Amino acid sequence: MKPIEPAELSAYLDGELNPIRAREVETAMTNEPALRAEFNALTEADTAWRAAARSAEFRPAVRLRHSTAVWASLPAATAGVALLVAVRILPRLTDTLAWGFFLHGITLAIMVVWVIRLARGGAVAANSLQSPGTHNAIGP
Amino acid sequence: MSRRVQYAPLLQPLLGQAAGYSRSILRTRHDAEDAVQQAALRGLERIATFDASRSFKGWWFAILRNCCIDTLREFRAAKTESLENFDPPDCMPPDTSAWECLSTAMNRLSQDHREILRLRYFADLSYRELAETLNIPQGTVMSRLHLARKALQAQMRKEEP
Numbered sequence: 001m002k003p004i005e006p007a008e009l010s011a012y013l014d015g016e017l018n019p020i021r022a023r024e025v026e027t028a029m030t031n032e033p034a035l036r037a038e039f040n041a042l043t044e045a046d047t048a049w050r051a052a053a054r055s056a057e058f059r060p061a062v063r064l065r066h067s068t069a070v071w072a073s074l075p076a077a078t079a080g081v082a083l084l085v086a087v088r089i090l091p092r093l094t095d096t097l098a099w100g101f102f103l104h105g106i107t108l109a110i111m112v113v114w115v116i117r118l119a120r121g122g123a124v125a126a127n128s129l130q131s132p133g134t135h136n137a138i139g140p
Numbered sequence: 141m142s143r144r145v146q147y148a149p150l151l152q153p154l155l156g157q158a159a160g161y162s163r164s165i166l167r168t169r170h171d172a173e174d175a176v177q178q179a180a181l182r183g184l185e186r187i188a189t190f191d192a193s194r195s196f197k198g199w200w201f202a203i204l205r206n207c208c209i210d211t212l213r214e215f216r217a218a219k220t221e222s223l224e225n226f227d228p229p230d231c232m233p234p235d236t237s238a239w240e241c242l243s244t245a246m247n248r249l250s251q252d253h254r255e256i257l258r259l260r261y262f263a264d265l266s267y268r269e270l271a272e273t274l275n276i277p278q279g280t281v282m283s284r285l286h287l288a289r290k291a292l293q294a295q296m297r298k299e300e301p
Contacts, residue, residue: 006286007282007283007285007286007287008282009286010282010285010286010289011267011282011286014266014267014285016266016267016282041293042289042293045289045292045293045296046289049242049261049292050261051238052238052239052241052242052261053160053164053239053242053261053262053264054160055237055238055239056159056160056161056163056164056237056239056243056262057156057157057159057160058156058159058160058163058169059155059156059159060155060158060159060172060173060176060177061173062151062155062176062177062180063177063180064147064148064180064181064184
């Protein structure tokens with residue numbers, strides 16, 4: 001049997017040795033009290049450290065942003081509406097009043113879009129220049 | 141199936157350990173939560189490049205580790221912490237919880253040793269996952285982890301009152 005290397009004690013403790021080698025480690029520990037004592041000390045420390053590390057855990061609130069089909073298609077929809085406006089509506093705007101109504105309509109539409117985005121949580125101050133999206137929480 | 145739909149169920153079971161791991165590096169709950177959030181989004185952006193023959197946990201914790209390093213770099217830039225020689229400042233309140241004592245002892249070790257110990261204990265990575273996260277062979281994981289444990293044992297003994 002190949003002599004047991006110190007690192008193999010750690011691997012045995014972690015259940016990372018193959019079954020044949022694990023049995024050899026067990027046999028060696030039975031025959032060598034010093035090796036058994038070292039393993040026991042490792043096990044004791046390992047148990048305490050695991051418990052300590054677990055006490056640092058908490059459930060973070062994580063959100064995954066993603067583009068939904070509606071918002072992903074927004075650029076194409078905007079281009080379509082702009083084309084329609086250019087071809088069908090702009091030639092008919094012959095006086096100042098009509099232009100005024102038209103510009104007010106555009107402004108209102110932009111406001112409605114942003115109100116909807118805010119309501120969906122897709123627009124926050126920090127991300128106001130990023131692509132539109134929604135938030136899905138995967139934490140609590 | 142959308143990337144998010146595939147990604148979220150894989151990520152969800154890792155969040156508690158991810159928070160603990162980040163907290164062991166960044167100390168505050170708030171900074172740890174920010175790092176996990178950042179890693180979650182970065183992982184989602186890169187999920188298409190994930191090789192399914194590898195461990196998802198190892199892959200994602202490598203991203204989280206980088207996010208924590210980025211945050212520490214920001215701290216360093218703000219002259220509050222040092223990445224290479226991270227020592228808790230003297231003005232910090234005394235360690236009160238078990239994880240803080242453990243983390244403080246790990247901070248006194250070499251960078252290689254504290255990295256592998258944090259990933260083993262706070263993130264609970266297997267040897268295969270450690271090898272993938274740290275980009276080292278599994279044999280190196282075994283020997284490095286053992287040496288790191290011995291170093292931590294010695295450090296804990298030194299810090300005992």
